[in-house]
Amino acid sequence: MNETISLWGQRLYRQFSLMLANQPKLSYYLQPLLRWNNAELHPDYYSARIVDSGWETEQILSVWLEPEPSWTGFTPGQHLLVTLLHQGRYISRSFSISSSSGLFAQQKQIRISCRIQPQGQFTKALAADIAKLTHLSISAATGDFVLEPQTDGAPQQSIVMVAAGSGITPLWSMLNSLRCWTSPVVLFYCVKNAAQAAFLTELRLLAAKQPLFELQLIETASTGRLNLVQQLKENTKVSLTNALYYLCGPAAMSRQYKDDLIQQGVPSDAVHAERFGLELAATQGPVKQALLIEQGKVTTIEAAAGVPLLQAAEQQGLSPRFGCRIGVCYQCVCQKKSGQVLNLRTGQISGDGPEQIQLCISAAHSDLQIEL
Amino acid sequence: MKLTEQQLSELAAELDQVKANVMNQLGDKEARYIRRMLLTQRLSAISGRILMVLGFVTPWLWVFGVALLALAKILDNMEIGHNVLHGQYDWMNDPVLHSKRFEWDIACDAGSWKRTHNFEHHTYTNIIGKDRDFGYGLLRLSNDFRWRLRNLWQFVTYLLLSTLFQWGVSYHELAGERVFFGKKKADRVNSVSHSDLKKAFFGKGARQLFKDYVFFPLIAGPMWLWVLAGNVLANLIRNLWTSTVIFCGHFTADVHTFTQQQCEGESRGHWYYRQILGSSNFTGPRWFHILTGHLSCQIEHHLYPDMPALHYLTVAPQVQAIAKKYGIAYNSGSFLRQYATVVGRIIRYSFPGGKATPA
Numbered sequence: 113m114n115e116t117i118s119l120w121g122q123r124l125y126r127q128f129s130l131m132l133a134n135q136p137k138l139s140y141y142l143q144p145l146l147r148w149n150n151a152e153l154h155p156d157y158y159s160a161r162i163v164d165s166g167w168e169t170e171q172i173l174s175v176w177l178e179p180e181p182s183w184t185g186f187t188p189g190q191h192l193l194v195t196l197l198h199q200g201r202y203i204s205r206s207f208s209i210s211s212s213s214g215l216f217a218q219q220k221q222i223r224i225s226c227r228i229q230p231q232g233q234f235t236k237a238l239a240a241d242i243a244k245l246t247h248l249s250i251s252a253a254t255g256d257f258v259l260e261p262q263t264d265g266a267p268q269q270s271i272v273m274v275a276a277g278s279g280i281t282p283l284w285s286m287l288n289s290l291r292c293w294t295s296p297v298v299l300f301y302c303v304k305n306a307a308q309a310a311f312l313t314e315l316r317l318l319a320a321k322q323p324l325f326e327l328q329l330i331e332t333a334s335t336g337r338l339n340l341v342q343q344l345k346e347n348t349k350v351s352l353t354n355a356l357y358y359l360c361g362p363a364a365m366s367r368q369y370k371d372d373l374i375q376q377g378v379p380s381d382a383v384h385a386e387r388f389g390l391e392l393a394a395t396q397g398p399v400k401q402a403l404l405i406e407q408g409k410v411t412t413i414e415a416a417a418g419v420p421l422l423q424a425a426e427q428q429g430l431s432p433r434f435g436c437r438i439g440v441c442y443q444c445v446c447q448k449k450s451g452q453v454l455n456l457r458t459g460q461i462s463g464d465g466p467e468q469i470q471l472c473i474s475a476a477h478s479d480l481q482i483e484l
Numbered sequence: 485m486k487l488t489e490q491q492l493s494e495l496a497a498e499l500d501q502v503k504a505n506v507m508n509q510l511g512d513k514e515a516r517y518i519r520r521m522l523l524t525q526r527l528s529a530i531s532g533r534i535l536m537v538l539g540f541v542t543p544w545l546w547v548f549g550v551a552l553l554a555l556a557k558i559l560d561n562m563e564i565g566h567n568v569l570h571g572q573y574d575w576m577n578d579p580v581l582h583s584k585r586f587e588w589d590i591a592c593d594a595g596s597w598k599r600t601h602n603f604e605h606h607t608y609t610n611i612i613g614k615d616r617d618f619g620y621g622l623l624r625l626s627n628d629f630r631w632r633l634r635n636l637w638q639f640v641t642y643l644l645l646s647t648l649f650q651w652g653v654s655y656h657e658l659a660g661e662r663v664f665f666g667k668k669k670a671d672r673v674n675s676v677s678h679s680d681l682k683k684a685f686f687g688k689g690a691r692q693l694f695k696d697y698v699f700f701p702l703i704a705g706p707m708w709l710w711v712l713a714g715n716v717l718a719n720l721i722r723n724l725w726t727s728t729v730i731f732c733g734h735f736t737a738d739v740h741t742f743t744q745q746q747c748e749g750e751s752r753g754h755w756y757y758r759q760i761l762g763s764s765n766f767t768g769p770r771w772f773h774i775l776t777g778h779l780s781c782q783i784e785h786h787l788y789p790d791m792p793a794l795h796y797l798t799v800a801p802q803v804q805a806i807a808k809k810y811g812i813a814y815n816s817g818s819f820l821r822q823y824a825t826v827v828g829r830i831i832r833y834s835f836p837g838g839k840a841t842p843a
Contacts, residue, residue, distance in 0.1 A: 131691040131699070134587040140580050144522040145530075151519050155580055200515030202577040409603045431574035433582055484584070 152197035154249035158183045163221060165242050168310035172278060173239055174210065174225045179250060186222065186253030188213055188285040189358075189386075193251035193441050194224060198237040202249075204435045205234040208282035208360075208386070209253065210311075212289040225310060227278040251441070257386040259286050260356060268295035269382075270350040274340060274369060276302045276361025282386055283360055284311045293324045296349040302330040302338050302361070340369050341376055353377050356384070363387040363457075387457075400476035404430065405449075406484040415476035420456060422471040432471055432484055439473035446471055451480035487810060492753025495810050499756050502802050503788050506795045514792045515576055521563050521774075522580070529556035529589075533700060536714040537707045550714045554721035555775075560589045561726055562777025567793045569598055574790075590722075591692045592654035593684040599676070600657045606789050610734070610762035611742045616660050617734070618741065620645065620652065624833045626741050631836040638834050639827075646727035647720065651689075658685055725775070728823065733782030736764040737825035738815045759786035760807055764815035765800070766822045773797060783814065 126136055133141035143155045153159050160177040168174050186192070186209055195204040211223035228235045262268060273283045280301060287299070303309040306329065319327040326349060330338045344352045357373060359366045366385035374380050402415040404425060413428045415421055422444055425432055435443035439457050445468050453462045453474040461477050462469065469482075487495070532552030539546030565588035567573070573581040580586075587594045600616070608614035612628040619625045623642060624635040634641075645652050658664065663678050696715040701708040740761035747758065763782040773780045773796075781796035784803055791799075807814040832838055 127691075130587070131695050134589055134691075135580075136585075141526070143580055144519060144526050148523055151516075154578075197515070199511035200513070200576055201511075406598075409607075431571065431577075433574075433579070433584060434577060 150247055152245070152249075153247055154195045154197075154202055157193070157195055157249035157251050160222075160248050160250045162242075162245055162248060168225055169308050171308065172225050172227050172310045173235075173242070174223050174310075175238075175242065175248070176211075176221055176223050177248060177250065178219075178221050181220075183250070184252050185216065186213070187258045188289040189258040189282040190253040190255040191257075191282065191386075191440075192224075192253045193436055194234075194238075195249035195251075195435075196234065196238060196241065196245070198241060203234050203237060204437075204441065205232075206436050206438065206440045208255075208257075209285050210281040211285060213285075214289060214291075225278065225281050254440075255386070257282055257358070257360070257384055259290075259358075260384075262294060270296040270298070270355045271358065272344065272350055272355045273297065273299045273358045274302070274338070274361065275299065276365050277304075277308070278310070279360035279362075279386070280310055281360075283358060284315070286358070287318065287325070288314070293322060296324050296326070298326045298328065298347060298350055300328045300330055300338055300340065300343065302332055304333045305331050341372050356382050359383065359385040400451075400479050402451075402476055402480040402482060404482050404484050415480065417477075418454075418456070418475050420472050421453070421469075421474050421476065421480075421482070424476075425471070430484075434472060437472045439470050442470060444471040445469070447483040448474075449481040449483055452477040453480065487753075487757060487812075489751060489753070491810060492751055492757060494753075495806065495812075496751070496753035496756055498806050499787060499803070502799050502806070503791060506788075506791055506799060510575060510792065514573070514794065517794050518564070518568075518573055518576075518581060518792070521559060525556050525559040525564060528552040528559070532556055532718070533711075536711050537704050539710045539714075540707060546710055546714060550717050550721075553714065553718040554725075557589055557718060557722040558725055558775055561722060562729070562779065563774050563793065564588075564777075565590070565594075566777050566779070569594055570602060570789045572790055572792045587688075589692070590653070591650040591689045592656075593688040595676075596657045596681070596684055597653070600660065602789070606786065608747075609759055609786060610740065611744055611747050611758075613744055614747075616656070620656065621659060623830060625735050625829055626833065627838040627840055628741055628743075629833075631833075635834050639830055642830050646724050646731075649723040649727040650692075650719065654685060654689060657681060729776045729779050731826045732766055732819065732822045733763055733779050733785075735826050735829055736815060736817075736822045737829060738813060739764055756787060757812060759783070760803075760812050760814065762786065764817075764822060766817060766819040768819055770797075772819075780819075783816075 129135055129138045129141075132138070135141045139146075140155055144151075147153050150159065158180050160179040160183070163176040163178050165173060165175045189208070191206045191208040193204050193206045195202055205226075207224040207226055209222050210225040211221065215221055215223070226235050226238060228239045230236065259271075273287075275283045283299065287297070299315070301309060301315070306312060309329065312329070315327050319325050328343070332338070341352070344350060353376065355378075357378070359369055366387060370380070370383045370385060373383055399417070400415045402413050402421060402424070404411045404413060411428075411430060413424055413430070415424045420437075422432060422434055422437065432446070433443055435441035447466060448462070448469045449466050450464060452464055453469055454460075454477045455462065456473045456475055462474075464478075471482075529552075532549045532555070535545045535549030535552060537549075539549070565586065568581050568586045569583050569588070571583040574583055576582075583598070605615055605617040610618055612618065612626070619629070622645060623638050624631060658681050661678065661681060663681055696719060697712060700715060701712040704711040740758075742758055742762070747754070750758070760783055763786045765783050766780050768780060778793035778796045779785055781793075781800055784791075784796040784800055785793065787803065788796075788799070804814050804816075
C-alpha cells in the first residue's frame with residue numbers, strides 16, 4: 113500500500129517537474145542557480161568538500177572528504193563513485209573508502225586513496241587538479257565486499273585477507289574499523305617493495321598492539337609471488353578450510369587464489385573478492401561492425417574484438433553517456449537490438465536477441481545493432 | 485556541377501581540418517560558456533515570471549517581465565536547446581546538457597525534433613522531396629514545386645506559421661508521417677509508431693499549455709489575466725523570432741536547391757558543398773548572434789552541426805576563404821537585407837513560374 117502511494121508520488125513529481133521545468137527532476141533545473149559557485153559538482157551526486165590531501169607513497173594519493181550531511185554513510189569495505197570535472201568534462205571512477213567508520217562517526221570525514229596511474233585518465237586528472245579543487249562529487253557507498261557479521265554463539269571463524277597493491281584500501285578500512293576482536297586475522301599484503309606499501313606504519317602498529325592480528329608483508333620484487341595455499345598450511349593461527357577469505361586486487365589474481373582455495377576444499381561462499389579495474393579479455397578475431405542508432409540516425413563503427421564498445425564509439429567521434437567505465441555505475445546502459453556481445457568482466461557471451469547492455473564493458477562478438 | 489570529385493574530396497579534407505582544430509581544443513572554456521548561458525536563462529525565466537505578477541505596482545514591471553520571459557525562452561530554444569540537441573555538448577558528459585536527455589521549453593517534443601531536424605533536415609538539406617523543411621509542405625519557395633491556388637495567399641500562411649511556429653514545428657513530423665490526414669506513403673519506413681508520435685505530441689503540448697496558460701495564471705491569483713496575457717506574448721515573441729531566424733538561414737534569395745538524382749550516393753565533399761549552398765548567414769553584434777543561437781552562422785552550423793556554436797563565428801572566415809578558393813558562393817549579408825529577400829521569395833513564388841533555383 114505504502115509502496116503504491118510512494119510510486120504514485122514519484123510519478124506525480126516527475127510529471128510536475130516535466131511540466132514546470134522540462135526536466136525529470138527539479139534539481140536539474142535549479143542546478144545552475146543552486147551551485148552557481150560550484151559548477152564542478154555533478155547534479156546526480158552528493159557534494160563532498162576536500163578537507164586535505166597527501167601522498168601515502170610515491171604513487172598513492174589520499175584525499176580526505178567531508179560529504180554533505182545528506183550522504184548516507186558506508187560500511188567498511190564498500191566503494192563509491194567519485195566524479196570530477198576535468199577540462200569541462202565529467203569523468204568518474206570508483207574507489208574503495210580507506211578510512212574507518214570511526215572517523216566518519218566522529219568527524220564526518222572519509223578518505224579515498226588512489227594509485228595514480230600514468231596512463232589512467234581519471235587518476236592523472238585528479239593528481240593534476242587536486243591543488244585547485246575544493247569539492248568532488250561522490251555517489252552513495254555501495255558494494256557487498258564487507259565483513260560478514262559473526263553470529264553470537266557460533267564458532268568464530270578466522271579471517272584471511274589478501275591485498276595486492278592499492279587493493280589494501282577496503283581491507284585497511286575494515287581492519288581499522290574493527291572494535292571487537294574475537295578471532296584471528298591474517299593479512300597478506302603483496303607489494304613490489306615496502307616503499308610502495310601504503311598504510312604500512314599503521315598496519316605494523318596494529319600488529320604490535322593487537323595479538324589476534326598478523327601482518328605478512330610479501331615483497332614480490334625479492335620473494336616472488338605469494339603462494340597462498342602454502343603459506344596458509346604453514347600458518348598455525350588459521351585453519352585453511354575453516355576461514356573467511358577477503359581478496360582484493362587485480363581480477364586475475366583474485367580468480368587464481370579463489371580457484372586454489374576451492375581446490376583445497378574451501379566452500380566458495382567463504383571467499384569474497386573485490387576486483388580492481390577492468391580486465392580486458394585478450395580476445396582476438398576479426399573486426400566487427402556495430403550499427404549505432406540514435407533517434408533514427410545510423411552510424412556504423414568498427415568494433416575490434418576485446419575493445420569496449422564505449423571506447424570504440426568514442427574513437428569514432430561519438431559521445432555516448434558514460435560513468436565509471438568499469439561496469440559499476442550503469443550510466444552507459446543501452447538497448448542492444450541484435451547481435452552478440454562479450455561481457456569483458458565476466459567473459460560471458462550474450463544471446464542474440466534484444467537486451468540491455470553496458471557499453472563500457474561490452475565488446476562486439478558479432479555484428480551488432482545498438483540503440484544509443 | 486562545377487567541381488570534380490577530386491576537388492570535392494580536397495574540399496572535404498580542408499573543411500574537416502577546420503573542424504578538427506576546434507574539436508581537439510574543447511574544454512573548460514566551452515563548459516563555462518554554456519553553464520553561464522544556463523544560469524542566464526534560469527535567472528531571466530524566474531525573474532520574468534515574478535516581475536509579471538508585480539505588474540500591479542506599475543505596468544512597466546509587467547512589460548519588463550514579459551521581455552525577460554521571452555528572452556529566457558529564446559535562449560532556452562536557440563543558444564541552449566537547439567545546440568544541445570545537436571549533441572554539441574555531449575562530450576561534457578553532463579546529464580543536464582546531454583542530447584539524449586535534454587527537453588526544452590517549446591511545444592515540440594525533443595525526440596521528434598531530433599528525428600525531423602537533426603536527421604532529416606541536416607542530412608538531406610534542400611533536396612526537394614527529401615527535406616520537408618524546404619517550405620514545410622505549406623509554402624512554395626522555388627519553381628521545383630508545381631504552383632497551386634493556395635500559394636496565392638501563402639504570405640498570410642507564412643505569417644500564421646510564424647505566429648504559431650512552435651506548434652508548426654511540433655506537428656511537423658506527424659504531418660510528414662500522415663498521422664491524421666492524407667494518404668499514407670508506402671515507401672516511408674517508420675522508426676516510431678504513430679501512437680508514440682501522438683503520445684509525444686499531445687503529452688508535450690499539453691504540458692506546455694498547462695504550464696503557461698493554467699498553472700502560472702492560477703498561482704498568480706488576482707493577477708491571473710496579466711500573467712496569462714504575458715505568457716501568450718512571451719511565447720509569441722519567441723515564435724516570431726525563431727521563425728524569422730530560421731527563414732533567414734534557408735530561404736533567402738540565393739540559396740540553392742538540389743534534386744534527388746544529384747545527391748544519390750553523394751560523397752562527403754558534395755554533402756559539404758550542398759550545405760554551403762543551401763544555407764545563408766547574416767551579420768550583427770555578438771549579443772545578436774547569441775539570441776539566434778549562432779544560427780546567424782547557418783552555413784557553419786550546417787557544415788558542423790555538432791561543433792559548440794560559440795565557435796561558428798571564429799571558423800566563419802576560414803570557411804569563407806575555403807568557399808572562395810573553390811568558387812562556391814558564400815551567402816551572407818545584413819539581417820535586414822536577408823530578411824527582405826526572404827519576403828521577396830515568398831511573394832514571388834506565390835505566383836506561377838519563377839526562375840529555376842541554381843544547384
